[in-house]
Amino acid sequence: MTATIIDGKAFAATIRARVAEEVARVKAAGVTPGLAVVLVGEDPASAVYVRNKGRQTLEAGMHSEEHRLDATASEAEVLDIVARLNADPAIHGILVQLPLPDHIDAGLVIDAIDPDKDVDGFHISNVGRLATGQKALVPCTPLGCLMMLRDHLGDLSGREAVVIGRSNIVGKPMAQLLLRDSATVTIAHSRTADLPAVVRRADIVVAAVGRPKMVTGDWIKPGATVIDVGINRVPNGEKNRLVGDCDFESCAAVAGAITPVPGGVGPMTIACLLANTVTACCRAHGLPEPEGLTA
Numbered sequence: 001m002t003a004t005i006i007d008g009k010a011f012a013a014t015i016r017a018r019v020a021e022e023v024a025r026v027k028a029a030g031v032t033p034g035l036a037v038v039l040v041g042e043d044p045a046s047a048v049y050v051r052n053k054g055r056q057t058l059e060a061g062m063h064s065e066e067h068r069l070d071a072t073a074s075e076a077e078v079l080d081i082v083a084r085l086n087a088d089p090a091i092h093g094i095l096v097q098l099p100l101p102d103h104i105d106a107g108l109v110i111d112a113i114d115p116d117k118d119v120d121g122f123h124i125s126n127v128g129r130l131a132t133g134q135k136a137l138v139p140c141t142p143l144g145c146l147m148m149l150r151d152h153l154g155d156l157s158g159r160e161a162v163v164i165g166r167s168n169i170v171g172k173p174m175a176q177l178l179l180r181d182s183a184t185v186t187i188a189h190s191r192t193a194d195l196p197a198v199v200r201r202a203d204i205v206v207a208a209v210g211r212p213k214m215v216t217g218d219w220i221k222p223g224a225t226v227i228d229v230g231i232n233r234v235p236n237g238e239k240n241r242l243v244g245d246c247d248f249e250s251c252a253a254v255a256g257a258i259t260p261v262p263g264g265v266g267p268m269t270i271a272c273l274l275a276n277t278v279t280a281c282c283r284a285h286g287l288p289e290p291e292g293l294t295a
């Protein structure tokens, strides 16, 4: 194995330490950043995420609250909670955990969140602000990926980046961020002709498709930087095991650097959620924004 392992877990800990410093600064100015998470029903895949998020929010010195609703809750009930959180001055960040049950229109709920409290960056106005280069709240997973890429590679300008996956949550905002850093960006997806050949051009590969071990070493240009966003649960004896969208062993034999799963992108996502909450708090109160924690 030749690739450098990009330790997202360790990097995320440094980001959280920076967030804690910023929280202390903001508190000294008389405000405590607050994050509210809304959960509808039980999604086992999200359980670890929710637990870690709540703990790390408190560890950073912020206010944290969880609003749990039954899986049978109506759309109106969810919209009502969002409206109350929008109006609550103690709350600077609102995250509605996805996926929502089928009977609730997720687009409607997301667009009901005050865009200035939308720490997921999923609201249509944050999507538009990012795409047009205005000040936005940026989705946490792509933001975490960008931080790791900048940390590892420095300047991204002129680099060939291939994003595999076109979701609104990862693929599209990732492409926007890479473009803003002047990379040459290709978005590949399930209909891309000769996907391996497209990926082989890339200096930067971001895999966000949700298919275990889909990307193999023969797709990777020697020395490329590989960011594996996939968090796939696959059966492993009695228990489940987490694997990424990349086949780690074969990719690591060719890549210059690669993120592991677990311990790569996942912890950075949570760190960026905390960072976005502090950023949103500073903007709401006209305080200087944290440096190095935004895109």
Ligand SMILES: Nc1nc(=O)c2c([nH]1)NC[C@@H]1CN(c3ccc(C(=O)N[C@@H](CCC(=O)O)C(=O)O)cc3)C=[N+]21
Pocket: 046, 048, 049, 052, 095, 096, 097, 098, 099, 120, 140, 141, 231, 242, 261, 262, 263, 264, 265, 266, 267, 268, 269, 270
């Ligand atoms: N509105 C919304 N925003 C989200 O950002 C969002 C969401 N809904 N729904 C669920 C997914 C999932 N997600 C994860 C984040 C971090 C880890 C994470 O920290 N994973 C660790 C360990 C996980 C483990 O051990 O199971 C790792 O990869 O190392 C996992 C999953 C955010 N999501």
